[in-house]
Amino acid sequence: xxxxxxxxxxxxxxxxxxxxxxxxxxxxxxxxxxxxxxxxxxxxxxxxxxxxxxxxxxxxxxxxxxxxxxxxxxxxxxxxxxxxxxxxxxxxxxxxxxxxxxxxxxxxxxxxxxxxxxxxxxxxxxxxxxxxxxxxxxxxxxxxxxxxxxxxxxxxxxxxxxxxxxxxxxxxxxxxxxxxxxxxxxxxxxxxxxxxxxxxxxxxxxxxxxxxxxxxxxxxxxxxxxxxxxxxxxxxxxxxxxxxxxxxxxxxxxxxxxxxxxxxxxxxxxxxxxxxxxxxxxxxxxxxxxxxxxxxxxxxxxxxxxxxxxxxxxxxxxxxxxxxxxxxxxxxxxxxxxxxxxxxxxxxxxxxxxxxxxxxxxxxxxxxxxxxxxxxxxxxxxxxxxxxxxxxxxxxxxxxxxxxxxxxxxxxxxxx
Amino acid sequence: xxxxxxxxxxxxxxxxxxxxxxxxxxxxxxxxxxxxxxxxxxxxxxxxxxxxxxxxxxxxxxxxxxxxxxxxxxxxxxxxxxxxxxxxxxxxxxxxxxxxxxxxxxxxxxxxxxxxxxxxxxxxxxxxxxxx
Numbered sequence: 001x002x003x004x005x006x007x008x009x010x011x012x013x014x015x016x017x018x019x020x021x022x023x024x025x026x027x028x029x030x031x032x033x034x035x036x037x038x039x040x041x042x043x044x045x046x047x048x049x050x051x052x053x054x055x056x057x058x059x060x061x062x063x064x065x066x067x068x069x070x071x072x073x074x075x076x077x078x079x080x081x082x083x084x085x086x087x088x089x090x091x092x093x094x095x096x097x098x099x100x101x102x103x104x105x106x107x108x109x110x111x112x113x114x115x116x117x118x119x120x121x122x123x124x125x126x127x128x129x130x131x132x133x134x135x136x137x138x139x140x141x142x143x144x145x146x147x148x149x150x151x152x153x154x155x156x157x158x159x160x161x162x163x164x165x166x167x168x169x170x171x172x173x174x175x176x177x178x179x180x181x182x183x184x185x186x187x188x189x190x191x192x193x194x195x196x197x198x199x200x201x202x203x204x205x206x207x208x209x210x211x212x213x214x215x216x217x218x219x220x221x222x223x224x225x226x227x228x229x230x231x232x233x234x235x236x237x238x239x240x241x242x243x244x245x246x247x248x249x250x251x252x253x254x255x256x257x258x259x260x261x262x263x264x265x266x267x268x269x270x271x272x273x274x275x276x277x278x279x280x281x282x283x284x285x286x287x288x289x290x291x292x293x294x295x296x297x298x299x300x301x302x303x304x305x306x307x308x309x310x311x312x313x314x315x316x317x318x319x320x321x322x323x324x325x326x327x328x329x330x331x332x333x334x335x336x337x338x339x340x341x342x343x344x345x346x347x348x349x350x351x352x353x354x355x356x357x358x359x360x361x362x363x364x365x366x367x368x369x370x371x372x373x374x375x376x377x378x379x380x381x382x383x384x385x386x387x388x389x390x391x392x393x394x395x396x397x398x399x400x401x402x403x404x405x406x407x408x409x410x411x412x413x414x415x416x
Numbered sequence: 417x418x419x420x421x422x423x424x425x426x427x428x429x430x431x432x433x434x435x436x437x438x439x440x441x442x443x444x445x446x447x448x449x450x451x452x453x454x455x456x457x458x459x460x461x462x463x464x465x466x467x468x469x470x471x472x473x474x475x476x477x478x479x480x481x482x483x484x485x486x487x488x489x490x491x492x493x494x495x496x497x498x499x500x501x502x503x504x505x506x507x508x509x510x511x512x513x514x515x516x517x518x519x520x521x522x523x524x525x526x527x528x529x530x531x532x533x534x535x536x537x538x539x540x541x542x543x544x545x546x547x548x
């Protein structure tokens with residue numbers, strides 16, 4: 001039986017998995033309200049479950065679900081307008097707005113997803129709010145999942161999302177893709193969110209495990225989606241960067257969850273498919289001649305990925321890329337990385353001088369990685385006591401359990 | 417939809433700007449205001465006297481007290497208010513981004529955009545309460 005209840009159920013489950021975000025995005029365009037669109041979508045799936053068994057599966061299930069959702073929303077507003085007359089003007093506006101067949105084509109729905117991304121990542125929302133909204137509305141993660149990933153309580157996360165939706169509604173942030181001249185600025189607010197989601201999953205700023213897999217995977221999926229919708233150089237750069245980092249995931253931690261530095265990693269564990277894809281994206285970004293900060297970082301990751309052994313790493317070129325990055329984006333953290341890259345081919349003495357210089361300006365004195373780098377270069381130049389002091393300072397600043405274990409191990413080695 | 421735009425400026429810096437530059441700034445601002453008015457996007461607005469001419473009223477628990485100076489003693493003070501009529505927030509941002517006071521920097525400076533609140537529903541309820 002093709003239309004048995006089990007079959008229909010399975011079919012709808014699959015559509016939900018693959019298409020629910022697109023359906024949701026289209027419904028937001030048609031309805032103009034996040035909560036109403038979400039309710040309408042769930043009602044449409046429920047209606048499918050009840051009706052497809054009797055009437056058969058429609059030829060275009062997605063279009064059926066969107067237009068059913070739209071009618072459910074009209075019903076809802078109609079009921080409201082009976083209670084509250086303010087809704088009737090809204091209803092008229094709303095019914096006049098769309099004709100039966102408009103706006104359900106593939107291109108239109110692709111644009112809907114892009115509109116949804118730009119709305120969730122509007123620069124007038126805080127980075128935290130943007131990340132939460134994107135994870136929930138674009139990736140379809142539940143509030144509980146996002147709360148867990150960001151180490152806050154579900155009620156805190158729920159409140160963050162409610163406030164963001166209220167801001168979108170009350171300040172009237174439109175559901176639209178920005179025009180070309182506004183794109184660089186608006187896109188950077190989107191890329192920042194995707195990279196934050198990735199890093200939150202990859203570096204997990206605190207807690208037990210170094211990698212929170214789900215968020216990194218979601219961020220990469222989002223990067224792919226955005227690349228498909230908007231193949232801009234920096235989108236390629238960011239996707240490449242994430243893939244190149246992700247390719248090292250299994251080599252990055254030991255079985256016991258300890259951190260393994262790049263130079264000590266077993267390079268045969270690196271995922272060669274992801275590296276290949278990452279490299280070709282980086283190349284594409286540079287060919288456009290509009291490579292920005294993400295592409296530059298991706299190029300640095302690419303040089304690491306291409307080195308067969310730590311000794312074969314092209315440090316002069318990496319230092320050169322950090323230099324370019326510093327010019328676009330002056331930051332003490334990039335300066336620190338630049339210093340480390342230079343030290344790798346000019347010797348630890350040179351690195352140490354630069355790190356001391358950065359630390360003495362005070363900007364990074366509470367950053368555990370700056371102190372760790374200083375400690376390591378002290379050790380390499382035989383200044384054991386100074387090295388110990390720096391490791392101890394790094395330990396007092398590191399929050400993540402595996403990082404703390406790593407530093408303790410380093411201290412232990414110096415004691416011996 | 418109405419957006420109330422609060423223009424902040426640093427009066428101390430403004431006073432150090434040569435007169436010819438101040439004049440150019442004012443000319444540009446007036447011209448842009450006129451453009452906004454013509455296109456129907458500017459529905460109101462006022463420039464404000466210096467913050468040192470401000471008075472602040474507070475309730476001290478028993479009576480109203482009047483003190484000199486602005487509500488908050490910050491370097492940047494509201495120098496002008498503009499009421500924009502815009503389609504949505506992006507439209508308002510677009511209109512205000514072209515305001516000549518922004519690139520002029522220095523004494524001119526930052527704009528805060530706040531949508532006007534729609535209190536129609538609250539007023540209807542209030543009316544109902546009063547009619548009882």
